[in-house]
Amino acid sequence: MGKRTIVPFGPQHPVLPEPVHLDLVIEDEKVVEAIPSIGFIHRGLEKLVEKKEYTELVYVIERICGICSFGHGWGYCHAVEGLMNIEVPERAEYLRTIWHELSRIHSHILWLGLLADGFGFESLFMHCWRLRERVLDLFEKTTGGRVIFSVCKVGGVRKDVDKETLDEMVGVLRKMEIELKELTNTFMDDYSVKSRLVGIGVLSKEDAIELCAVGPMARASGVDLDIRLTGNGIYDKLGFAPCIETAGDCYARCAVRIREIYQSIDMIEEAVKTIPEGDIAVPVKGNAPKGEFITRLEQPRGECFYYAKGADSKFLERMRVRTPTNMNIPAMVKILQGCDLADVPMLFLTIDPCISCAER
Amino acid sequence: MSYVTKSPWIIHYDGSSCNGCDIEVLACLTPMYDVERFGIINTGNPKHADIFLVTGSVNEQSIKVVKQIYDQMPEPKVVVAVGICASSGGIFKECYNVLGGIDMVVPVDVYVPGCAARPEAIIDGVVKGLGVLAEKRAAMDKKPAAAAKAEAKEGA
Numbered sequence: 073m074g075k076r077t078i079v080p081f082g083p084q085h086p087v088l089p090e091p092v093h094l095d096l097v098i099e100d101e102k103v104v105e106a107i108p109s110i111g112f113i114h115r116g117l118e119k120l121v122e123k124k125e126y127t128e129l130v131y132v133i134e135r136i137c138g139i140c141s142f143g144h145g146w147g148y149c150h151a152v153e154g155l156m157n158i159e160v161p162e163r164a165e166y167l168r169t170i171w172h173e174l175s176r177i178h179s180h181i182l183w184l185g186l187l188a189d190g191f192g193f194e195s196l197f198m199h200c201w202r203l204r205e206r207v208l209d210l211f212e213k214t215t216g217g218r219v220i221f222s223v224c225k226v227g228g229v230r231k232d233v234d235k236e237t238l239d240e241m242v243g244v245l246r247k248m249e250i251e252l253k254e255l256t257n258t259f260m261d262d263y264s265v266k267s268r269l270v271g272i273g274v275l276s277k278e279d280a281i282e283l284c285a286v287g288p289m290a291r292a293s294g295v296d297l298d299i300r301l302t303g304n305g306i307y308d309k310l311g312f313a314p315c316i317e318t319a320g321d322c323y324a325r326c327a328v329r330i331r332e333i334y335q336s337i338d339m340i341e342e343a344v345k346t347i348p349e350g351d352i353a354v355p356v357k358g359n360a361p362k363g364e365f366i367t368r369l370e371q372p373r374g375e376c377f378y379y380a381k382g383a384d385s386k387f388l389e390r391m392r393v394r395t396p397t398n399m400n401i402p403a404m405v406k407i408l409q410g411c412d413l414a415d416v417p418m419l420f421l422t423i424d425p426c427i428s429c430a431e432r
Numbered sequence: 433m434s435y436v437t438k439s440p441w442i443i444h445y446d447g448s449s450c451n452g453c454d455i456e457v458l459a460c461l462t463p464m465y466d467v468e469r470f471g472i473i474n475t476g477n478p479k480h481a482d483i484f485l486v487t488g489s490v491n492e493q494s495i496k497v498v499k500q501i502y503d504q505m506p507e508p509k510v511v512v513a514v515g516i517c518a519s520s521g522g523i524f525k526e527c528y529n530v531l532g533g534i535d536m537v538v539p540v541d542v543y544v545p546g547c548a549a550r551p552e553a554i555i556d557g558v559v560k561g562l563g564v565l566a567e568k569r570a571a572m573d574k575k576p577a578a579a580a581k582a583e584a585k586e587g588a
C-alpha cells in the first residue's frame with residue numbers, strides 16, 4: 073500500500089474548457105476518492121426574475137449555457153406557457169423541435185471532439201469541430217446566431233423558416249452524415265481509441281439509478297430514461313425510440329451519443345416532411361397568473377426541469393432550473409473511484425459536463 | 433496578415449461565462465477559422481502565454497484565479513476581454529454574484545463586443561492585441577535605457 077497524496081485538478085486546466093476543481097486522493101497512481109468543488113461560474117441568474125419581466129427573462133435563461141441555449145429557452149417558455157395556459161401553434165412546436173435536435177447534433181459533435189482531445193487524438197478533435205461548423209451555419213441561416221439564438225419566445229417562435237431552407241437543411245445534414253460516418257467509425261472501431269474507452273469507468277445499472285444519473289450517462293448503463301418519450305414537443309409524431317446501451321463504460325456512453333446524432337438527423341428529416349403551415353406565435357398579453365408549473369425537457373446532456381411560479385404580475389415569483397450536469401456529478405465521482413490518474417480527464421469528460429449549466 | 437511578426441500564444445480562462453463565448457474561442461482554433469496557421473497556440477500554462485483571453489465576468493471565486501493567472505504571465509502581456517460579460521458584466525450585471533467586467537481585476541487592453549462574440553471578432557481582438565503587445569515591448573526596451581540615463585544623471 074502506497075502513501076496517499078492529494079492532487080488538485082483545475083480550476084484552470086488544459087482539458088477543461090470550464091473551471092471546476094477536483095481534489096483527487098491518489099494512492100500509487102490510482103484514484104481512491106475524488107472530491108469536486110464548484111462555484112467558479114455561479115452567477116445567480118435565477119434571482120433575475122425579480123428584475124426582468126417574464127417575456128424578457130427568456131434571454132437570461134438562454135444564457136444559462138451557450139451549448140444547449142435553445143433547449144433552455146424552450147423549457148422556460150414551455151413552463152410559462154403552461155402557467156398562463158397558452159396554446160402554442162403547431163408549426164412553432166415543429167420549428168422548436170427541429171432547432172432543439174440541431175442543438176443536440178451540435179452538442180454531441182462538440183463533445184466527441186472534446187473527448188478525442190481528452191484522450192490525446194488531436195486531429196480527430198479538429199475534424200469533429202470542423203463538421204460542427206456546418207450545423208452552426210444552419211443555425212446562423214435560420215436563426216441569425218451561431219450559439220445564442222433568442223428565437224424562442226413565450227407563445228411561439230420569433231422567426232419562420234421557409235420550405236426551401238428547411239429542405240436545404242436536410243440536404244446539408246445528409247451530406248454531413250457521410251463525413252460523420254468516417255469520424256464515428258474511428259471512435260467505434262479504431263484499435264487505440266477502443267483501448268482507451270472499452271471497460272473504463274463502468275457505471276452499473278443499479279448505480280446509475282441509485283445515483284440518479286440522467287441522459288446519455290444513464291442510457292449507456294441500460295436505464296430507459298428519455299424525456300422525449302413523454303411526448304413533449306412533437307416527438308410522439310416522429311417515431312422516437314431512445315438509444316440504449318448496456319455496458320455502462322466510456323465506450324457505451326460514446327456509442328449512445330453517436331447513435332443519437334444519426335437519430336436526430338432522421339427526426340429532423342421527418343419533421344421537415346410533415347411540418348404544417350400556419351402561424352408561428354400567438355400574442356401574449358397580461359400578467360403571469362398566480363400558480364406554478366413544472367415541465368421537463370430532454371437536453372443533450374439529459375433530463376432538465378423547469379419550474380415557474382407566478383404571482384399575478386409581470387414578474388415571476390420564482391424560476392428554477394435543475395440541470396442535468398448536477399445530477400451526473402455523483403455518478404462521475406463514483407466512476408472516478410479506482411481509476412488511473414491518467415484517465416481522470418477523459419472520465420470527467422464522458423459525463424459531458426456543462427459547468428455553467430450546473431452552477432448557473 | 434503579412435504584418436504578423438510574432439506568433440502569440442494565448443491562454444484562455446472562463447471567468448463566469450455561459451459557455452457561448454468559450455466555444456467560440458475554441459472554434460477560432462479549429463479548422464474553420466484556424467488561427468494555428470499563424471502560429472497562435474492555445475496553451476494551458478500561463479508562463480508560456482502572451483495574450484490572456486478572458487470570457488465571462490468575475491465573481492467572488494474566480495477573481496483570485498484570474499488574478500493569479502495574470503500575475504504568472506511574463507511581461508509584456510495583453511489582456512483581451514471576450515464578450516460583453518467580460519467587458520461589463522453584460523446580461524448578468526445585476527446578478528448578486530457578478531462583480532462586473534474583467535477590468536475590475538486586471539487591466540484590459542482590448543474589448544471584444546458581442547454576445548456571443550463571433551470568432552471573426554475574437555480573431556480581430558487578438559490581432560489588435562498584437563499591436564498592443566508590440567507597443568509594450570518597445571516601451572520595455574526603452575525603459576531600462578531611460579532608467580540608466582536617469583541614474584547616470586543622478587550620479588553626475
Ligand code: SF4
Pocket residue numbers: 135138220448449450451452453454487488514515516517518522523546547548549
Ligand atoms: S457575452 Fe453572452 S455568450 Fe458570451 S459568455 Fe456572456 S452571456 Fe455568454
